[in-house]
Each structure stands twice: as C-alpha cells, then as structure tokens.
Amino acid sequence: MYADHSHRYYENQARLLVAVDCVILGFNNGTLKLLLFRRKVEPFRNEWSLIGSFVRPDEGVGHAASRILEEYTGLKNVFLEELGCYGHPERDPGGRVISIAHYALIRAIEQDKDLAEKYQAHWFDFDQLPALILDHRKMVDNALEKLRRKARYHPIGFELLPEKFTIPQLKILYDAIYQKELDRRNFRKKILSMNILEKLDEKDKTSSRKGAFLYRFDKAKYEELSGKGFDFEL
Amino acid sequence: MYADHSHRYYENQARLLVAVDCVILGFNNGTLKLLLFRRKVEPFRNEWSLIGSFVRPDEGVGHAASRILEEYTGLKNVFLEELGCYGHPERDPGGRVISIAHYALIRAIEQDKDLAEKYQAHWFDFDQLPALILDHRKMVDNALEKLRRKARYHPIGFELLPEKFTIPQLKILYDAIYQKELDRRNFRKKILSMNILEKLDEKDKTSSRKGAFLYRFDKAKYEELSGKGFDFEL
DNA sequence: CCAAAAGTGTTATCGCTACACCCATGA
C-alpha cells in the first residue's frame, strides 16, 4: 500500500496522519475575501472549514496543497505558499492529525456559482466570518498576518487583481490589506517609481467618467530588479 | 500503542513518518556558528547532520523540537521557531519522512566539550560547513535567510549573546548576521534610541583598555513597545 | 456646466549616512 521504503530503516517509528489545509484569499469590491467550504466528512460534517486533504504517501506536501486547490477552484499556477505546521496532539478530536497550512491568493472570484453548488463553498468578508472548525480560525489569522507582512516587501498584491488593473484599484487593494487609507498621490508615485508596471493604452471606465489607465504587472522586470536585491517596500 | 483516536474517523488514510530537525545557531568570536552532529542511525550513519527526532504520537510538533534541543544541549527556554516543512516524497531514501525544520538561537557555546564527547557534536563556521545529509543543507540556508530577515524587525540578536553584553559586541553580531560592516556610531544611536536596552554600571574590559559598558536587554520594555506596533528596523 | 474620479507637482520634515573628533586606559 505504501509507495515508500520506510520499512527498510524506520519501521519501529510511529506514523501520523498528515494533512494540508488551504487559506484561499481573494479580493472583490474593495474588500478581502476568504473562501470557505462546508465540511463533507465527520467529525464536524457540514460546518464551515478551510479546504484540506490528507497528504498521499507518494506526493509532496506542497503538491497536495496545489492538488486540492486545483480540484476545488479549477485554478493552476496560483500563488500558493506554506504558512506553517499545526501539530498539537489534541487539535483534531477525530484523530492525531498534523496539518501543514498553506495560503493562496487568487484572482477573479466571480464564477463561484459552480463552486457554490458543487462544493457548498462561499466567499466571506473578513468581518463576517462564521465559526470555523478546529484551529482553522488561527490559520486564517496567521495567513492575514503573513499577507500583510509579505505585501510590504514583495509585490504580491498583483496576485489578487486581474491581469489588467488600474492604479486606483491597486491602491484600494493595499488599503484593504493594510487596513488603512494610503495617500492616493504618494501611492501612485511610489509604485510607478519601482518600474514594475507596464502602462497600457486602454482605459477602464467602470468607476469614473474620465477613466483610469490600465496597467499590467511586468514580472520580468520585477525579477530582474528583485535579483539585484532591490527593495519593494510600500 | 497510539495515544490518539484516529481509528474513529480517519482509519482509511495513509500515515506518514513525521520528524523535526533543528538548525542550532550560535555566535562566538565574531562569527556565526552551526551545531552539527554525527548521525547515529542508518542510513548515512556517521555523516554530519542536523539533530532531529521523530515526532511522538502524543506530543506536539513544537514540543518535539524543544525536547531534542534540551536533550542535546541541556538548554531550556531558548529561542526556537519553526522554519518550514520539508515534505518531498523522495527526500529521504530511508523512508517517506516529512520533516518540520526548526531553528534555534543559543547563547554561551563554550561548554561544548561535554557535547562533543557525548554526541559527537561540533560547532562549525559557516564558511567551513561539511557536506550534510539529505536536504539539511537547504534547511541551514533557509534558517540563515530567515534569521537575516527576522533580525531586521525583531530584536532577535540578543538571543545569541550572553545576558550582559556591550554595544560593540552587539554590533559585531549584526555585522555577522548581515554580512556587512555597519557604522559603529549609527548603530549605537539607533539601537539606543529604541529604548530596549538597560545600561549597567559594569564595564567589560576584555577587548579594550578603556572598557565598554555592559547592557542588558529589557524584555518588558520591548514587549510593551512591540505591542504598540513599534518598528525595530535595524 | 457640474460632479466625481484621475492624474501631476511642490514643499517641509524626518531619518539615515557619512563623517571628525574626544575620552579612557594599560603598557
């Protein structure tokens, strides 16, 4: 049954259940959102929960995380990073399970209709989160904390916006992440001075009569600068 | 044999071996050091390795880390933090083992004589590391990276110095962490302006005729400021 | 022609950097 060769040397050691859980974050309508699911298995069946899975013997831990992310959102190649290990022996009354929490940032959270039906999923505002099972609330809090910290030095916000976005949109996102209103003009100057945005000819007119120019994140330029130890503090 | 109740709900799931490994960092004589051990078990018996252990079914993951840290260094209550999960299925030819790496910062690395004999342990300079087993080298690199990043915003350096230390000593430590020489005077100003050091009446005369005043880290004051969202950038 | 959002420029201030200088002491 096991794909490994543990019996060779470590057979006397105890084995534990290992799972991954995903804090899936999105952004819409000026606020950060969290994707939650109704749990399908006992214990706590039907309660709100992060999406998770046990790690299979023949897959890496990171692989397990991206596997379930794709399975439940249909998305590949999204930003996905390890959050940490939640390993208290009593954390799950259903058994001794160690969970490696991850967090993901995804764009375009419109087409949730399918998800909602298929998996009983729902996007929640952060100020209206329901009670979560186990230590999932802690994972969520830690994910937000990590996002805030990371966003200060890495241009990570782009992961939450569509490919083309306007500067005002980007600013609103950062307002939401930092929980405070940045100065419009200073924000624009700073982000443009980094030279990681490509200005397009199109305008987005959905939020003003004048219309705001669309930009695209220039990943190549970013990685070039990043490699040189450049700072992207915001 | 197992202390948990996994059989209740999750009995069909595969179980994995879960270990912790500790990157133990110290500071002496102006350079950062790493504590390594000769591995006692197969495979790779006798090669240089981080110290590690399997996680027991009835203990938390963090607990396992501090348990082995105390077992091999005799030290309790040291700085110990999770580094991350190393979970590639092929990382250990001895079996499918997931390792939760940790890193520890310890003071006073003089009395290693006992350790050296008892466990075949040795403190290495970072520019003279031997080959390490498995992915331990990666863990070490990640630990250094994390130390550097963390030291910028948290007064973490104190964990590596004795309780009483001088400002020049502290500066030398930060030189070593950041791998570049900071300015003596600016460093002093900045660190003193944070108000987290308590000046003592004693002087340390080991490194100059004039002698340098000893200081102590004022943890209470630090936590007070830290709670108020204070920044400790260095 | 007006409301509302987009976009640009200017100034004052704060913090950091890069220095030069004085102090205390053992040999």
Next chain:
DNA sequence: TCATGGGTGTAGCGATAACACTTTTGG
C-alpha cells in the same frame, strides 16, 4: 605618551508625508 578601542556630535542628502491644483467626461 601613545596606541587602541569606546563614546558623542553634526551636516547633507534622500525619501516620505502632507498638501492644492488641473484634467476629463457623462449626464
């Protein structure tokens, strides 16, 4: 008395924060 490391002060510069003003366009 002098070499050595410890300790203090300051001037210039660059980045940031706090602002006011102009532009565009649908209704």
